[in-house]
Amino acid sequence: MGLVTGTCLAETGNHVVCVDIDSAKVEKMKNGIVPIYEPHLDVYFERNIKQGRLKFTTSLEEGIKDATILFLALPTPPGEDGSADLSYILGVANNLGDLISDYKIIIDKSTVPVGTADLVKQTIAAKTNVEFDVVSNPEFLREGFAVEDFMKPDRIVIGAESEKAKKILGELYSPYVRSGNPIIFMDVRSAELTKYAANSFLATKISFMNEISILCEKLGADVDMVRYGIGTDDRIGKRFLFPGIGYGGSCFPKDVKALIKSSQDVGYDFKILNSVTEVNDSQKKILVEKILSHYNGNITGKKFAIWGLSFKPDTDDIREAPALEIIDALLDKGAVIHTYDPEAMENVQRIYSDKIKFSTDQYEALNDADALLIATEWSVFRTPDFNEIEKRLKSKTIFDGRNILNLDKMEELGYTYYSIGRKTIV
Numbered sequence: 099m100g101l102v103t104g105t106c107l108a109e110t111g112n113h114v115v116c117v118d119i120d121s122a123k124v125e126k127m128k129n130g131i132v133p134i135y136e137p138h139l140d141v142y143f144e145r146n147i148k149q150g151r152l153k154f155t156t157s158l159e160e161g162i163k164d165a166t167i168l169f170l171a172l173p174t175p176p177g178e179d180g181s182a183d184l185s186y187i188l189g190v191a192n193n194l195g196d197l198i199s200d201y202k203i204i205i206d207k208s209t210v211p212v213g214t215a216d217l218v219k220q221t222i223a224a225k226t227n228v229e230f231d232v233v234s235n236p237e238f239l240r241e242g243f244a245v246e247d248f249m250k251p252d253r254i255v256i257g258a259e260s261e262k263a264k265k266i267l268g269e270l271y272s273p274y275v276r277s278g279n280p281i282i283f284m285d286v287r288s289a290e291l292t293k294y295a296a297n298s299f300l301a302t303k304i305s306f307m308n309e310i311s312i313l314c315e316k317l318g319a320d321v322d323m324v325r326y327g328i329g330t331d332d333r334i335g336k337r338f339l340f341p342g343i344g345y346g347g348s349c350f351p352k353d354v355k356a357l358i359k360s361s362q363d364v365g366y367d368f369k370i371l372n373s374v375t376e377v378n379d380s381q382k383k384i385l386v387e388k389i390l391s392h393y394n395g396n397i398t399g400k401k402f403a404i405w406g407l408s409f410k411p412d413t414d415d416i417r418e419a420p421a422l423e424i425i426d427a428l429l430d431k432g433a434v435i436h437t438y439d440p441e442a443m444e445n446v447q448r449i450y451s452d453k454i455k456f457s458t459d460q461y462e463a464l465n466d467a468d469a470l471l472i473a474t475e476w477s478v479f480r481t482p483d484f485n486e487i488e489k490r491l492k493s494k495t496i497f498d499g500r501n502i503l504n505l506d507k508m509e510e511l512g513y514t515y516y517s518i519g520r521k522t523i524v
């Protein structure tokens with residue numbers, strides 16, 4: 099998030115220094131290498147480095163020397179009890195207290211619980227008398243569309259008390275809202291909660307549709323039809339209605355858990371979100387259940403090809419990716435796994451090394467496999483060469499966790515085809 103933010107801010111003419119404690123990452127970036135896969139980031143990254151507006155350092159002191167606006171894009175991973183771990187944010191706030199020598203706007207851009215800006219303020223104020231403002235400016239970008247979302251946001255939320263900070267940030271963001279999308283100024287606490295409310299609402303939509311898909315299977319309905327049927331209602335909307343094998347990534351699982359914990363801390367049991375998490379946990383197991391049932395519980399020695407490893411398409415991010423849970427469950431039952439992903443294989447290889455195989459193209463992964471599993475809806479899997487699939491698979495069996503293949507076509511081609519919330523073709 100930090101790199102996308104920094105690069106996109108440089109693109110509109112600002113001078114940006116990105117600070118990271120990971121020296122290997124900083125070294126890569128200094129050598130012109132983008133350390134993550136994110137569509138369109140490379141073009142802006144190269145251009146702004148070349149034009150001297152985008153720099154990298156491991157030194158916080160050097161990074162903030164000439165800066166007025168400091169964005170904290172630090173990790174906020176879940177602690178043991180689900181609460182957001184604020185040690186990164188407060189650690190840097192503590193350092194800033196020692197380092198700042200002129201007016202700074204310090205922006206919480208990370209997803210942080212209500213009250214964090216106050217904590218950041220107290221931490222810095224305990225160490226300095228220099229004037230500063232702390233602002234909450236949650237980021238709503240989607241991985242895979244991060245650059246587009248940053249450059250053309252639906253809205254920008256700014257929680258600030260200080261008129262001076264509001265004015266400076268209004269100017270900073272004005273190039274991004276020229277088409278009329280709003281910069282919404284509000285109080286700090288509401289801004290902090292807005293981000294959690296947005297992610298938790300989206301996660302709720304996903305879990306709701308996943309439960310509808312289970313019902314569809316049990317009642318003989320087709321979830322795609324139900325989805326069209328309800329999505330055309332403006333009050334519901336077409337997006338985020340796709341059932342699948344559960345949400346993953348670095349945001350939804352942790353943000354839902356953090357909001358549950360924040361609620362508990364103030365004596366409120368957020369009942370819906372407890373269920374959203376529970377449904378998601380079981381949905382991540384659903385494809386393996388279908389596989390086990392198909393093979394009468396015995397998959398020892400069976401070979402599965404898995405297409406897609408990242409938690410969603412167009413990213414190499416594998417944090418909490420459903421594919422990894424599937425791999426663990428299948429390995430546990432004695433299966434052999436060959437995988438292919440357009441971007442995420444290097445990250446997965448770091449975890450599994452030679453426990454699973456990685457193929458250089460999607461069809462090679464199918465050689466002698468008993469079945470194909472689709473775990474991520476990369477576009478390249480949407481219209482595959484079925485002749486190649488048939489030639490390579492031992493049996494024409496597909497478990498599609500993302501409903502990307504057409505039921506009629508699978509029937510016509512004679513596949514055994516399992517998907518989510520739709521009839522099974524046998």
Ligand SMILES: NC(=O)c1ccc[n+]([C@@H]2O[C@H](COP(=O)([O-])OP(=O)(O)OC[C@H]3O[C@@H](n4cnc5c(N)ncnc54)[C@H](O)[C@@H]3O)[C@@H](O)[C@H]2O)c1
Nearest residue numbers: 099100117118119120171172173174208209237239241348
């Ligand atoms: N990934 C997204 O799509 C997204 C979207 C919106 C909001 N967010 C939020 O943004 C925050 C960051 O998420 P991310 O996915 O970019 O995390 P990330 O782990 O990919 O990046 C965080 C970076 O911070 C660096 N870091 C850690 N400690 C540091 C320190 N003391 N000084 C300098 N750098 C340090 C790490 O080395 C890492 O490169 C989280 O709160 C997340 O919820 C993420």
